[in-house]
Amino acid sequence: MPLYEIRYIDWEKAIMSYKFYKDEHHHIQIDIKQYRELDYYLMYFIYIRWAISMFIVISGFLTPFIEYFSHIQNVIVILIGMGLFILNSVYYLIKKKFKKTLSDEQNWKLFSVQIFFDFLTIFLLNIDLVYFESLFILFYTFHISISTVFTKRKISFVICIVACIMASAPIILVYTGIIPYVDIMKLSYITLLPMIKFTSLLVIFISGLWVYFIAIWFISSELNKNINIREIEMRVQNEKLISIDREKNKLTMRATHELKAPFAAIKSYLFILRDGYCGEISDKAQEVILKMIDRCDQLTSKITDVIRLSNLKTSIFHNEDFKHIDIVPILSDISEELKKIGYLRNITILADIPVREIIIRGNTEQIKTLLMNVMLNAINYSHDNGIVQVMIEVMQKYIVISIRDEGIGIREEDLDKIFDEYFRSKEAVAYHNNGSGLGLSIVREIIYLHGGEIDMESTPGKGTQFNIILFYN
């Protein structure tokens, strides 16, 4: 037994049905159904159109018996009604036969055709009745409203323009004298059926107005209710996604800890051996210990890279994850830190970083990772005694951070692969065996998340320059 049900129209013009019910354990469950009910509404219009076409045909037969409608060519009215009936039947058959195969696009195109012929019917009736001050104009607005819901914006605009032309045409025809003008208000006291007083034209017109406005209100409020429900639903789904993402991040951190902690203990013991806390060791043993420490570093680095990349690819980043940050101290700190690594191979880091603030919008930790990865690459693949240059160029809407090395460079055929996961060129592997192959993949993901760009120039044997573009907003 459902507790309650929500139905609404979603972007794809399908109806979603959410039934909340309790299972045998009294837990609230959601039963979600998605089915196309655009058909339902379109069929609904077909039924209404049949009713209207029958009404027009019957009116055509009755008008000769009402004195003041004698100017109306009732044959034309009957023909218009029958034409509408036949067209409507064609729509009906098409819908029935191709119900399961008609795509959304075909559906709304068919609907647009129906609207066009409805307009033609209204126009012809308006001309024939020569009452351009009639309620028929309201049918145009009704169709325009419906078309804004069920068709694309451009199509509904075209429908609107067609309605403008068809609604204006009788006025112009009366003005130019092509069709005669009849003052509707002079006929308003006439009763269609003399024995029943309330069948006067005035009463019928006013009643028609009431019916029309209430119909418009009903349809608009139904749609509005559906849109509100959909907005609430989207907000709920969004919060759920954010919560799942936070949970995923917690699990990622846990996984990182579980994988890195054992290596931390191993390295700690190796430090103890290396530094003689357990007594003096031979040079050979020292050498072995240093290699073991190095391999531990490689492994933990790879673990971090794999988890980091996986996290970047699957995370949902929200506005609050990005803040206004000053890139200058970040770049300065990383340069200083890497100078210690460069020092071991006599590689000089020349950082041309301005003293003033340069504020961009980003995630601090990710920006640090991005810059660290690119700069570390520059050092790792530099020749000994080389220079790594770091520069910032400030443009109107963005900044360009350039990192240039005088290293082994990248071959042209490898340039479009270097951001691929686990890709390492033969030269890179030969020169620096320890890379994970994920550093630049991580760089690419971070730049993508920040809406930035990266490009590079490289000459094998001479060096590489990376240009990172980050926007202020």
Add this chain to the structure above:
Amino acid sequence: MKKKILIIDDDRDFVESIKIILEKDYEVEVRYTTEYLIKNIKLINPDAIILDVMFPDDPDAGFTAAQLIAGDKETSRIPIAILSAVNQMSNLALPFSNDDAGHEFMPVWEFVEKPVEPKKLHDLIKTLLRS
């Protein structure tokens, strides 16, 4: 008299290695859980605390412990350093820090990523004891 350092970490191997590094210069006490935290700290009365973050039953146990220690009048004077295998700096704002990026405030003096070089560990302890 040697200064007393309390290490709170569930990784027994890591704790053992740290103990070996420090026991020459300091008196080292060890706890492997954050259970009865304040009671233990008052009993031991350390001059500095080295605290891990993730414990088996609670991934944020270390942060919670730091806040409990800072919240107690008797123990709030004891400087704390967090040692963690995961770099969680982005989640912390240390006291006396100029970080105004809205990070969660954490009453610890230092945050160091495991493993830590013996020299750096000694420097860390000296920094804690000076504060």
